[in-house]
Amino acid sequence: MDERDSVGVSIRSISKRYGSTEALKDITLNIEPGEFMSLLGPSGSGKTTLLGALGGFVMPSSGSVWVGDQDMTYMPPHKRNIGIVFQSYALFPHMSVGENVAFPLRARRLPKSTWPERVKQALAMVELDGYQDRGVSQLSGGQRQRVALARAIVFEPRLILMDEPLSALDKQLRETMQIELRRLHRKLGATVVYVTHDQREALTMSDRVAILKDGELVQIGAPETLHNNPKDSFVASFIGDSTLLPVTRIDEHTVQLGTHTLRSAKPIAPHAELLLAIQTEKLLIDDGLHEPGINRLPCRVVEAVYQGDSLRLFLELEDGTSISMRQPSHHTALQKIPPLGERLSVVLHPEDTIIVPRAGCAPPATNVA
Ligand SMILES: Nc1ncnc2c1ncn2[C@@H]1O[C@H](COP(=O)(O)OP(=O)(O)O)[C@@H](O)[C@H]1O
Ligand SMILES: [Mg+2]
Structure with a gap:
C-alpha cells in the first residue's frame, strides 16, 4: 500500500449518551490521511466510545463520521474497510496463525487464490515470516499481538483502529512494540487512530495526540506542543x-x-x-x-x-x-x-x-x- 491510498477522517460534532452518562460531548476532530493520531485520556474519558464510533460499534446520539468523502455514521462495521486491533488479541485459539490472519479475507470473500500471498506479506510486515502453520497457543504474548496486527492489515485497510493494543504486554516488550508499530505505520502509510491512557506511549508514537477528559476534547496537538504549551492544568x-x-x-x-x-x-x-x-x-x-x-x-x-x-x-x-x-x-x-x-x-x-x-x-x- 502506498500513501495515496490512506484516507482522512472527519469526526463532526459527535455526542453519545448512555442514559444519563454523556460519554462523548460534541467532539469535532479531523485526522489527516496517513496520520498517526492517538486518543489519550484517563479511564472513562470516552476513548473507546469514540473509537467505536469510527469502527461502527457505537451509534452516535448525534453528529457524523466521515472517512474520505464518505459519510460512514450508519454504515455497519464490516462494510467500512477498517482494520481493528483490540487489547485482548481476540485470536481464534483453534486456528493456526495463517488461518487467523486469513480470516478477514474469508469474511470479505476475497478470491481464495490471493490469500497465501497476502497472508505471507502481512506476516512479513510484523516479522513473523514462516509462522503460518504454528498454533496460536504456542506463541508468546508479543507474537500473538503481532498476529492480531497482521490480521488487521492483511486486507490493506485505509484506516486502522487500535484500542490499547499493547497494555497486556510487559514494559520492555511494550516499548519495543511501540517502535515497531511506528515503523509499521511508516511502511503501510495507512491512517491510524490509536487509543491509550499512557501519555508516554502517546507521545512516543503519534504525529498528533487528542486529549480527552469526561467525554470532551481538551486539546489536540503534536507531542511537543502538548508538552510545552499545555492548554490548562489538566493537560x-x-x-x-x-x-x-x-x-x-x-x-x-x-x-x-x-x-x-x-x-x-x-x-x-x-x-x-x-x-x-x-x-x-x-x-x-x-x-x-x-x-x-x-x-x-x-x-x-x-x-x-x-x-x-x-x-x-x-x-x-x-x-x-x-x-x-x-x-x-x-x-x-x-x-x-x-x-x-x-x-x-x-x-x-x-x-x-x-x-x-x-x-x-x-x-x-x-x-x-
Ligand atoms: N455500553 C455502555 N453502556 C453504558 N455506559 C457506557 C457504555 N460504554 C461506555 N460507557 C460509559 O461511557 C464513558 C466512557 O467510556 P469509555 O469510552 O469506555 O472510556 P475509556 O475508553 O476512555 O476508558 C464511561 O463513563 C463509561 O462508563
Ligand atoms: Mg477504553
Whole structure:
C-alpha cells in the first residue's frame, strides 16, 4: 500500500449518551490521511466510545463520521474497510496463525487464490515470516499481538483502529512494540487512530495526540506542543511529570510565586487561577554559570534518589513548598549529588516556565490588567 491510498477522517460534532452518562460531548476532530493520531485520556474519558464510533460499534446520539468523502455514521462495521486491533488479541485459539490472519479475507470473500500471498506479506510486515502453520497457543504474548496486527492489515485497510493494543504486554516488550508499530505505520502509510491512557506511549508514537477528559476534547496537538504549551492544568499534569504551584500574574510575562517573581517567555493571559507547571527535567541546579535573566529559586534538599537512568531530587522552597527535579545520571551529575539538608538554588529558564489556567475554571469576565 502506498500513501495515496490512506484516507482522512472527519469526526463532526459527535455526542453519545448512555442514559444519563454523556460519554462523548460534541467532539469535532479531523485526522489527516496517513496520520498517526492517538486518543489519550484517563479511564472513562470516552476513548473507546469514540473509537467505536469510527469502527461502527457505537451509534452516535448525534453528529457524523466521515472517512474520505464518505459519510460512514450508519454504515455497519464490516462494510467500512477498517482494520481493528483490540487489547485482548481476540485470536481464534483453534486456528493456526495463517488461518487467523486469513480470516478477514474469508469474511470479505476475497478470491481464495490471493490469500497465501497476502497472508505471507502481512506476516512479513510484523516479522513473523514462516509462522503460518504454528498454533496460536504456542506463541508468546508479543507474537500473538503481532498476529492480531497482521490480521488487521492483511486486507490493506485505509484506516486502522487500535484500542490499547499493547497494555497486556510487559514494559520492555511494550516499548519495543511501540517502535515497531511506528515503523509499521511508516511502511503501510495507512491512517491510524490509536487509543491509550499512557501519555508516554502517546507521545512516543503519534504525529498528533487528542486529549480527552469526561467525554470532551481538551486539546489536540503534536507531542511537543502538548508538552510545552499545555492548554490548562489538566493537560500539564497529564502530560510529562510536573509539579503545579499556584502563582499570581503581575504582567504579561511575569508571575509571583511566594516571594519570588518568575519570568515566562510566553505571554500569560489574565485568569482567575493560574498555576506554574514545573516539569521535573527542566529544573537545573544553579552552578552560577547561568545568565542573569534566568529564574532562580532557593531551596533545601530533602531527598536525593538514584533511579538508575536518572537522579531525582526532592526539594523544599523557603515556604515549605515541595518540588522535584530529575537529571540524567551521567557521571558528572552523580559527582554532584548534594547532601541532604544542603541549601542550593535551582534555575528555570523563562522558555521552560509554563503558566497554565486551572482546568475547569472560567477566565474572569472583565479584563484584568
Ligand atoms: N455500553 C455502555 N453502556 C453504558 N455506559 C457506557 C457504555 N460504554 C461506555 N460507557 C460509559 O461511557 C464513558 C466512557 O467510556 P469509555 O469510552 O469506555 O472510556 P475509556 O475508553 O476512555 O476508558 C464511561 O463513563 C463509561 O462508563
Ligand atoms: Mg477504553
